[in-house]
Structures are given as C-alpha cells and as structure tokens.
Amino acid sequence: MQFNALVNGHTVIMDAPERVGGEDHGPIPKPFVLTALSGCTGMDVVALLRKQGIQLRDLNLKVSGEISKQTPIEYVSAHIIYEMSGEPEHEQAAKEAVMNSQEKICGVSHMLKKIMPVTWQIVYNGNEVFNNEPQAMALQRA
C-alpha cells in the first residue's frame, strides 16, 4: 500500500495503517489536504510579516477536519488554530496577516471554502484574539 510521491523534487511517503493492509510507513493520503491548507496559509503569514520586518517567536498551526459519515469519506469542514507568540506590539500585524491569507491570498483555503466551511482562530501570546468558528461546531469538535 506504500506510495512514494515525488512532489516538486521531494519524495513524500504515504502508506496505510496495518489494520487496512499497509505498514504505516507514512501518513495516509487524505489528511494531506489539510497539510496543504496549513502550509499554504502558514507560509503566507510568515511572508507577509517578513515584508514588514516582523519575525514571530513561534508559529504553530493546528488543523482539524470533520469527515463525512458516508462513503466517499471526505472532509465536510475544517478549522485552523494559529498559535503565535511574539512581541506584544506585533499582535495586530500578525492578526492582519492571518486575515489577509484567509480572505485573499491562500489558494488552498479559497478552494476548500467553495465546498465546506473553513474557520479559524488566532491565539497570540496565549490569548485568543480572533475566532470565527460557530459555537455549535466548536462544541461538536470538542
């Protein structure tokens, strides 16, 4: 079940878990959709802040996707938590970079939003400064 994917010059291994006949040598394929989403928006944020001479101390993205109950198993919603830490005076710029990526630049997010709700939450130095996830969905995800 192992597939070695060549992705712009780099090899990425995918495999299935043992219970479905694989050997777990790599991630299963479907979550790569969310990996693409996190990488796309994460790099946007770094690049946008870099243009302003701002470097965060830390940027950690957690992406979760809700999957459908029937076959074909597909994502029906996605939520991204941006955990950022840096100088207090850079909070506004950091928040704006995320909003810019989500609303204008990130192609993966733009694609996925055509087929499912994509929501996000910004935590800066431990404080939530933005969250557009409807409460009902947050409860479901918890």
Place this chain on the structure above:
Amino acid sequence: MQFNALVNGHTVIMDAPERVGGEDHGPIPKPFVLTALSGCTGMDVVALLRKQGIQLRDLNLKVSGEISKQTPIEYVSAHIIYEMSGEPEHEQAAKEAVMNSQEKICGVSHMLKKIMPVTWQIVYNGNEVFNNEPQAMALQRA
C-alpha cells in the same frame, strides 16, 4: 519558511523555494492537494484488486493540476494518469478498480470534483484503455 507538519504520527516537511525566501527543504504546500488525490485513489486500486487476489506488477500515478491565472492561486482542473502493468487477463479488473475508486470510493476525488474537472486516463501494459479528458484540455496540458 519551513514547516514540519505532523500528519497522523508522521512528520512531513514543507518549505518554499529559495526565490521566495525558503530553503527548499521540502515540497511547497499546494501540490499536497494532488498528492492526497493520488494516494487516495492509488490505495483504493491496490485494495480493490487485493480483495480479488490480484497484484499488479507496477502502478504509477502521475497527477497534474492546472492553476488559476489570478490570486488566490488555486487548482482549476486535475488529471491523473494511471500507468499499470500486470497480467493481460487482469486488465479489466484493473480498469474497473480505477473506475470504482473515481466514481464511488475516493473521497479526495469526490471533494475536488465539486470544484473542478477531475479527469483520468488508464494505461495498461503500455496501451491506453481509458481516457475521459476532453481533447481540448489534453492539448492545453501538452
């Protein structure tokens, strides 16, 4: 610009090329959408054939995506070439496995088809046995 993504227990590195401020330590994020697509349908095919006791000699998937001309840069179509080799009597089963994956099982393909044309082509022992890509698109991709 490097991001280390933890994807169901496995670390996957993403990076940007040098011309946009990265160090090219891993693939850029967006093509992971196509990686997910290839892995999803590739594993379907292997699993479906395995259930019938059939093992191919070789299965190679080539996925290409056409991107939009404006920001946000997103995929606007995708095409998959399944290059398979195996016993001549397994050709029909191999073709059916691909059709089953594409039309019923593969969640990533099902998601993407909601927003763009996803077409595919089956080459078995060097002979094209299926292709649903419109000729105009094939010419554009060539």
